[in-house]
Amino acid sequence: MAFLEVRDLTVAYGAIQGVRGVTFAVEQGQIVSLIGSNGAGKTTTLRTLSGLLRPVSGEVWLDGTPLHRLPAHEILAHGVAHSPEGRRLFARMTVEENLRLGAYTRRDEAGVVADLDRIYDLFPVLGQRRRAKAGLFSGGEQQMLAIGRALMSRPRLLMLDEPSMGLSPIMTQKIFDTVRDLRAEGTTVLLVEQNALAALALSDRAYVIDLGRTTLSGTGAELLADPRVQAAYLGEGVTS
Numbered sequence: 001m002a003f004l005e006v007r008d009l010t011v012a013y014g015a016i017q018g019v020r021g022v023t024f025a026v027e028q029g030q031i032v033s034l035i036g037s038n039g040a041g042k043t044t045t046l047r048t049l050s051g052l053l054r055p056v057s058g059e060v061w062l063d064g065t066p067l068h069r070l071p072a073h074e075i076l077a078h079g080v081a082h083s084p085e086g087r088r089l090f091a092r093m094t095v096e097e098n099l100r101l102g103a104y105t106r107r108d109e110a111g112v113v114a115d116l117d118r119i120y121d122l123f124p125v126l127g128q129r130r131r132a133k134a135g136l137f138s139g140g141e142q143q144m145l146a147i148g149r150a151l152m153s154r155p156r157l158l159m160l161d162e163p164s165m166g167l168s169p170i171m172t173q174k175i176f177d178t179v180r181d182l183r184a185e186g187t188t189v190l191l192v193e194q195n196a197l198a199a200l201a202l203s204d205r206a207y208v209i210d211l212g213r214t215t216l217s218g219t220g221a222e223l224l225a226d227p228r229v230q231a232a233y234l235g236e237g238v239t240s
Protein backbone atom coordinates (compact mmCIF):
# COMPACT_ATOMS: atom_id res chain seq x y z
CA MET A 1 0.00 0.00 0.00
CA ALA A 2 1.24 3.48 -0.84
CA PHE A 3 1.82 6.14 1.84
CA LEU A 4 -1.40 7.90 0.82
CA GLU A 5 -4.10 5.98 -1.01
CA VAL A 6 -7.31 7.57 -2.19
CA ARG A 7 -9.78 5.09 -3.61
CA ASP A 8 -12.82 5.90 -5.67
CA LEU A 9 -13.77 8.98 -3.71
CA THR A 10 -17.18 10.52 -4.31
CA VAL A 11 -18.25 13.74 -2.60
CA ALA A 12 -21.49 15.70 -2.94
CA TYR A 13 -22.70 19.17 -2.01
CA GLY A 14 -26.35 18.31 -1.56
CA ALA A 15 -27.55 17.37 -5.04
CA ILE A 16 -24.33 18.55 -6.71
CA GLN A 17 -21.62 15.97 -7.19
CA GLY A 18 -18.28 17.66 -6.58
CA VAL A 19 -16.18 14.51 -7.00
CA ARG A 20 -17.41 11.33 -8.68
CA GLY A 21 -14.55 8.84 -8.72
CA VAL A 22 -11.12 10.10 -7.70
CA THR A 23 -8.40 7.50 -7.21
CA PHE A 24 -4.71 8.17 -6.71
CA ALA A 25 -1.67 7.23 -4.65
CA VAL A 26 1.24 9.18 -3.19
CA GLU A 27 4.52 7.58 -2.15
CA GLN A 28 6.41 8.97 0.83
CA GLY A 29 8.83 11.76 -0.06
CA GLN A 30 7.20 12.50 -3.40
CA ILE A 31 5.59 15.59 -4.87
CA VAL A 32 2.33 14.53 -6.49
CA SER A 33 0.12 16.97 -8.38
CA LEU A 34 -3.55 17.02 -9.20
CA ILE A 35 -4.26 19.11 -12.25
CA GLY A 36 -7.55 19.93 -13.94
CA SER A 37 -9.82 22.71 -15.13
CA ASN A 38 -11.98 25.00 -13.01
CA GLY A 39 -14.62 23.01 -11.20
CA ALA A 40 -12.91 19.65 -11.84
CA GLY A 41 -13.02 18.69 -8.16
CA LYS A 42 -9.45 19.39 -6.97
CA THR A 43 -10.35 21.56 -3.97
CA THR A 44 -13.20 19.24 -3.05
CA THR A 45 -10.72 16.35 -3.01
CA LEU A 46 -8.30 18.17 -0.68
CA ARG A 47 -11.08 19.34 1.61
CA THR A 48 -12.30 15.77 1.90
CA LEU A 49 -8.81 14.46 2.64
CA SER A 50 -8.48 16.95 5.49
CA GLY A 51 -11.88 16.07 6.92
CA LEU A 52 -13.68 19.33 6.12
CA LEU A 53 -16.06 17.40 3.85
CA ARG A 54 -17.34 13.89 4.31
CA PRO A 55 -17.20 11.52 1.33
CA VAL A 56 -20.36 9.81 0.13
CA SER A 57 -18.20 6.80 -0.64
CA GLY A 58 -14.57 5.88 -1.13
CA GLU A 59 -11.59 5.56 1.13
CA VAL A 60 -8.55 7.56 2.22
CA TRP A 61 -5.62 5.71 3.80
CA LEU A 62 -2.49 7.32 5.22
CA ASP A 63 0.33 4.98 6.12
CA GLY A 64 -2.14 2.15 6.68
CA THR A 65 -4.62 4.20 8.74
CA PRO A 66 -8.12 4.91 7.38
CA LEU A 67 -8.80 8.65 7.56
CA HIS A 68 -12.13 8.88 5.76
CA ARG A 69 -14.25 8.56 8.90
CA LEU A 70 -12.16 10.80 11.15
CA PRO A 71 -12.96 14.43 12.06
CA ALA A 72 -10.64 17.16 10.80
CA HIS A 73 -8.69 17.64 14.06
CA GLU A 74 -7.84 13.93 14.20
CA ILE A 75 -6.72 13.95 10.58
CA LEU A 76 -4.44 16.87 11.43
CA ALA A 77 -3.12 14.90 14.39
CA HIS A 78 -2.34 12.04 11.98
CA GLY A 79 -0.05 14.42 10.10
CA VAL A 80 -2.11 15.85 7.26
CA ALA A 81 -1.87 19.64 6.87
CA HIS A 82 -3.69 21.76 4.34
CA SER A 83 -2.83 25.17 2.95
CA PRO A 84 -6.23 26.08 1.53
CA GLU A 85 -7.22 27.77 -1.71
CA GLY A 86 -7.32 31.52 -1.09
CA ARG A 87 -4.92 31.18 1.89
CA ARG A 88 -7.48 31.92 4.63
CA LEU A 89 -5.14 33.87 6.84
CA PHE A 90 -6.23 36.08 9.71
CA ALA A 91 -5.47 39.53 8.33
CA ARG A 92 -5.54 41.32 11.70
CA MET A 93 -3.28 38.83 13.40
CA THR A 94 0.50 38.97 13.17
CA VAL A 95 2.68 36.63 11.18
CA GLU A 96 3.67 34.80 14.33
CA GLU A 97 0.10 34.51 15.60
CA ASN A 98 -0.97 33.04 12.25
CA LEU A 99 1.92 30.57 12.35
CA ARG A 100 1.09 29.53 15.88
CA LEU A 101 -2.47 28.70 14.81
CA GLY A 102 -0.97 25.97 12.66
CA ALA A 103 0.49 24.43 15.82
CA TYR A 104 -2.61 24.72 17.99
CA THR A 105 -2.77 20.98 18.67
CA ARG A 106 0.83 20.83 19.87
CA ARG A 107 1.92 20.91 23.50
CA ASP A 108 5.71 21.01 22.97
CA GLU A 109 6.44 24.74 23.22
CA ALA A 110 10.18 24.24 22.66
CA GLY A 111 9.45 22.33 19.47
CA VAL A 112 7.01 25.02 18.34
CA VAL A 113 9.63 27.73 18.87
CA ALA A 114 12.19 25.65 16.94
CA ASP A 115 9.70 25.24 14.09
CA LEU A 116 8.96 28.99 14.03
CA ASP A 117 12.69 29.53 13.52
CA ARG A 118 12.69 26.94 10.78
CA ILE A 119 9.87 28.76 8.96
CA TYR A 120 11.75 32.07 9.36
CA ASP A 121 14.83 30.42 7.82
CA LEU A 122 12.73 29.11 4.96
CA PHE A 123 11.04 32.49 4.41
CA PRO A 124 13.29 35.27 5.79
CA VAL A 125 10.72 37.96 4.90
CA LEU A 126 8.39 36.42 7.49
CA GLY A 127 11.10 36.42 10.13
CA GLN A 128 11.92 40.07 9.53
CA ARG A 129 8.28 41.05 9.95
CA ARG A 130 7.04 38.52 12.45
CA ARG A 131 5.07 41.11 14.44
CA ALA A 132 3.46 42.72 11.39
CA LYS A 133 -0.19 42.06 10.62
CA ALA A 134 -0.70 39.44 7.93
CA GLY A 135 -3.14 41.68 6.03
CA LEU A 136 -0.31 44.07 5.15
CA PHE A 137 1.63 41.47 3.17
CA SER A 138 1.77 40.95 -0.58
CA GLY A 139 0.07 37.98 -2.19
CA GLY A 140 3.33 36.07 -2.42
CA GLU A 141 4.25 36.79 1.18
CA GLN A 142 0.77 35.70 2.30
CA GLN A 143 1.24 32.47 0.37
CA MET A 144 4.53 31.89 2.21
CA LEU A 145 2.69 32.47 5.47
CA ALA A 146 -0.07 30.02 4.51
CA ILE A 147 2.51 27.35 3.70
CA GLY A 148 4.42 28.15 6.88
CA ARG A 149 1.26 27.83 8.94
CA ALA A 150 0.59 24.38 7.44
CA LEU A 151 4.18 23.34 8.19
CA MET A 152 3.78 24.30 11.86
CA SER A 153 1.92 21.06 12.54
CA ARG A 154 5.02 19.15 11.32
CA PRO A 155 2.93 17.35 8.73
CA ARG A 156 3.79 14.03 7.16
CA LEU A 157 1.65 15.08 4.22
CA LEU A 158 1.48 18.73 3.14
CA MET A 159 -1.42 19.62 0.84
CA LEU A 160 -1.19 22.88 -1.08
CA ASP A 161 -4.22 24.20 -2.98
CA GLU A 162 -3.24 26.63 -5.76
CA PRO A 163 -0.15 28.08 -4.09
CA SER A 164 0.74 30.09 -7.21
CA MET A 165 -2.68 31.70 -7.63
CA GLY A 166 -2.37 35.42 -8.29
CA LEU A 167 1.42 35.47 -7.94
CA SER A 168 4.00 36.96 -10.27
CA PRO A 169 6.22 34.53 -12.22
CA ILE A 170 9.15 35.28 -9.91
CA MET A 171 7.11 34.69 -6.77
CA THR A 172 5.63 31.53 -8.30
CA GLN A 173 9.15 30.26 -8.93
CA LYS A 174 10.09 31.00 -5.33
CA ILE A 175 7.11 29.04 -4.02
CA PHE A 176 7.86 26.07 -6.29
CA ASP A 177 11.54 26.18 -5.27
CA THR A 178 10.39 25.97 -1.66
CA VAL A 179 8.21 22.95 -2.44
CA ARG A 180 11.30 21.29 -3.92
CA ASP A 181 13.31 22.14 -0.78
CA LEU A 182 10.59 20.65 1.41
CA ARG A 183 10.71 17.41 -0.57
CA ALA A 184 14.49 17.35 -0.13
CA GLU A 185 13.88 17.53 3.64
CA GLY A 186 11.55 14.53 3.38
CA THR A 187 8.12 16.18 3.34
CA THR A 188 5.54 14.50 1.13
CA VAL A 189 3.59 17.07 -0.89
CA LEU A 190 0.20 16.85 -2.59
CA LEU A 191 -0.07 19.86 -4.87
CA VAL A 192 -3.15 21.23 -6.63
CA GLU A 193 -2.34 23.66 -9.40
CA GLN A 194 -3.89 25.40 -12.39
CA ASN A 195 -0.35 26.20 -13.48
CA ALA A 196 0.00 22.72 -14.95
CA LEU A 197 3.30 23.38 -16.68
CA ALA A 198 5.10 24.41 -13.49
CA ALA A 199 3.41 21.72 -11.41
CA LEU A 200 4.23 18.88 -13.80
CA ALA A 201 7.83 20.02 -14.12
CA LEU A 202 8.19 19.64 -10.38
CA SER A 203 6.16 16.47 -9.79
CA ASP A 204 7.27 12.89 -9.35
CA ARG A 205 3.79 11.85 -10.34
CA ALA A 206 0.61 13.60 -11.38
CA TYR A 207 -3.06 12.91 -11.98
CA VAL A 208 -5.52 14.71 -14.19
CA ILE A 209 -8.99 15.28 -12.74
CA ASP A 210 -11.71 15.93 -15.29
CA LEU A 211 -15.37 16.44 -14.32
CA GLY A 212 -14.80 14.93 -10.89
CA ARG A 213 -12.85 11.86 -12.02
CA THR A 214 -9.18 10.97 -12.28
CA THR A 215 -8.69 10.30 -15.98
CA LEU A 216 -4.92 10.21 -16.60
CA SER A 217 -1.82 9.62 -14.55
CA GLY A 218 1.90 9.35 -15.04
CA THR A 219 5.17 10.87 -14.04
CA GLY A 220 5.36 14.64 -14.41
CA ALA A 221 7.51 14.18 -17.50
CA GLU A 222 5.09 11.69 -19.06
CA LEU A 223 2.12 14.00 -18.64
CA LEU A 224 4.09 16.99 -19.95
CA ALA A 225 4.73 14.97 -23.11
CA ASP A 226 1.16 13.67 -23.41
CA PRO A 227 -0.70 15.29 -26.33
CA ARG A 228 -4.02 15.12 -24.45
CA VAL A 229 -2.52 17.04 -21.52
CA GLN A 230 -0.84 19.50 -23.86
CA ALA A 231 -4.08 20.19 -25.69
CA ALA A 232 -6.25 20.58 -22.61
CA TYR A 233 -3.99 22.04 -19.92
CA LEU A 234 -0.76 23.39 -21.36
CA GLY A 235 -2.08 25.65 -24.11
CA GLU A 236 -0.50 26.39 -27.43
CA GLY A 237 3.21 26.86 -27.82
CA VAL A 238 4.28 24.00 -25.61
CA THR A 239 3.83 21.48 -28.39
CA SER A 240 5.59 23.49 -31.08
Ligand SMILES: Nc1ncnc2c1ncn2[C@@H]1O[C@H](COP(=O)(O)OP(=O)(O)OP(=O)(O)O)[C@@H](O)[C@H]1O
Nearest residue numbers: 013016017018036037038039040041042043044045
Ligand atom coordinates in the same frame (compact mmCIF):
# COMPACT_ATOMS: atom_id res chain seq x y z
N1 LIG B 1 -19.69 24.87 -1.56
C1 LIG B 1 -20.13 24.32 -2.70
N2 LIG B 1 -21.45 24.12 -2.90
C2 LIG B 1 -21.91 23.55 -4.03
N3 LIG B 1 -21.13 23.13 -5.04
C3 LIG B 1 -19.81 23.30 -4.90
C4 LIG B 1 -19.24 23.89 -3.73
N4 LIG B 1 -17.89 23.92 -3.88
C5 LIG B 1 -17.65 23.38 -5.08
N5 LIG B 1 -18.78 22.99 -5.70
C6 LIG B 1 -18.90 22.33 -7.02
O1 LIG B 1 -18.13 21.13 -6.99
C7 LIG B 1 -17.42 20.97 -8.20
C8 LIG B 1 -15.93 20.88 -7.90
O2 LIG B 1 -15.48 22.11 -7.38
P1 LIG B 1 -14.01 22.33 -6.81
O3 LIG B 1 -13.99 23.61 -6.09
O4 LIG B 1 -13.58 21.12 -6.09
O5 LIG B 1 -13.19 22.44 -8.18
P2 LIG B 1 -11.65 22.83 -8.43
O6 LIG B 1 -11.08 21.74 -9.29
O7 LIG B 1 -10.96 23.11 -7.15
O8 LIG B 1 -11.81 24.15 -9.29
P3 LIG B 1 -10.90 25.50 -9.34
O9 LIG B 1 -9.77 25.16 -10.24
O10 LIG B 1 -11.81 26.51 -9.96
O11 LIG B 1 -10.47 25.83 -7.95
C9 LIG B 1 -17.79 22.15 -9.09
O12 LIG B 1 -18.84 21.73 -9.93
C10 LIG B 1 -18.29 23.19 -8.10
O13 LIG B 1 -19.22 24.03 -8.69
Ligand SMILES: [Mg+2]
Nearest residue numbers: 042043044085
Ligand atom coordinates in the same frame (compact mmCIF):
# COMPACT_ATOMS: atom_id res chain seq x y z
MG1 LIG C 1 -10.05 24.75 -6.39
